[in-house]
Amino acid sequence: MGAPVRYNGGHKQSAYCRDSLSKHFDFVNVCPEVAVGLGTPRQPIRLVGAAGRVRAVGAVDPGLDATDALAAYAKHMARQLGDICGYIFMQKSPSCGVERVKLYRENGTPQFDTASGVYAKVFCEHRPDVPVEEAGRLCDPVLRENFIVRVYAYAAWQQLLAQGLSRQAMTRFHARYKYQLMANDPLQYKALGRLLGTAGQASLEAVAQRYFGGLMQALKRCATRGSHTNVLMHICGYLRRSLSAADKAELSGLILQYRDGIVPLIVPLTLIKHLFRLYPDPYIAQQVYLQPHPENLSLRNAI
Template sequence: MFDPPAGHKPKIAISACLMGVEVRFNGGHKESRLCSHALAEHFDFIPVCPEVAIGMGIPREPIRLVGDPARPQAVGSVNPDLNVTQLLADYGRSMATQLDDISGYIFMHKSPSCGLERVKVYRDNGAPQKDGGRGIYAQAFCAQYPDLPVEEDGRLCDAVLRENFLVRVYAYSDYQALCAQGLTRRGLMEFHSRYKYQLMANNPLQYKVLGKLLGSMGRSDANDVGPAYFSQLMAALKRCATRGTHTNVLLHLSGYLKQAISTDDKQEVQQLITQYREGIVPLVVPLTLLKHLFRLHPDPYVSQQVYLQPHPENLSLRNAI
């Protein structure tokens, strides 16, 4: 269940323009109300604008990506002699060193400095290439933190992608707290146990794979195995859960109640799970009933499961999936 330390808010770096800061090339912004209002209550946002940070000024000549989509150059749209590729890449690596306590990053889509994917890359003659690229700053930053949850603002409008991203942010923050206490074999095993049903929802096969990895761990191997385990965990959580995998988890959880609840309650649980699988009701409906029944009939193992509430309830992330 979601139970962060009192007053703790995970830190998320974010493109400054998405927070309403007027840092774009034309002196404007691209405020995301989702980020600046709905999510700001739950996260400490750290606004970053690499183009301003490297001294390009406001307003400024816009830049674009040119050349090989795998290794593009960031040059001026008007003056191609303006090349800020190295400055942006160096700043990305520098910020990766400074922002070593963040749990996620939200980037501005389509940006030649911050875009994560499908950023337009142009040929020398000005024609756009078929394949897009990644922003120079984003590429350099993400290379330093391959496991860090990252997402673009536009994709967060999709309810499934939004929920998936924030599940990963809280998992990353959870692991950071575990590391701060000092990694132990017991701590890793308990962490893995709490994520059992969340993993089953996102990537069922990986729960067993990761369990075997931890099972091979000796008493003094936690610091060696921990990073490999966590890297695979984050990769597994990146796969979005589906109605099918959620349904499977709901059925597993309902099994813990079979000796405790009445026939009528069992039928109601099964009916709501079926309605969810068929797309009639959102995930929050069968989950709410299950959580109510577990409050009446507590189970120590189930009570520790992250899946039941992997993020703050008032974010209402499961009302739309």
């Protein structure tokens, strides 16, 4: 967010977070290294050790060990940030990198293996369902869109819980997310449906916890052109009695152009939404897939 919290007193400001996402989200700024007292500027830390025994120690003075302090702060923030709907971590950071952070040997030479930042690893272990992504990976349009879909899904589930959990409410939620789940993970969509179908055999809270965990895991899998194409064709089936042969051919042609990488997803989606305004269908009208995030974020213009 532009705060000068790096070890050298600099920052890693993201123009995308600052200029685009901040119009739709409230940010809570967190720097665990500053929070545990390392200061700014400071001696940089790095990850040293092997799998399961990774420590965050000073790059100049290995006697500086921030591992336990960072882990404790992660546990604290996992409780403190109870109302967040997503977390953007800093890539390559020994505290905040989610994955692929450089790992060093005791003698200071880099290893082939990588690890997760100490703070990020512990935070994610305590809040496994919170959507997370690294700031650098938000430059990828597919990963960016996938992350924001998950953030809004997380928020929608929290709203459901606030309004009152019931089997009927979960069933309606699942129906709304049918095509989004089919785009991300069709097998998990069916598994979640079966889970809700047997909901009467377990406590409501247990089923809800399993469902939500499965939902977030399914949405974490990025949709592909093939899976999007399949969903678009399914949705178009609701228009088959309303469209002329020429209109059907135009719509199918646009979907196939998307499948072949000629046009972005927004092109067939725009026509589909226009046609459903002309020929409304109550089931399709409730589908999250058609608008899983604000239109002016333009997330589907580049995928």
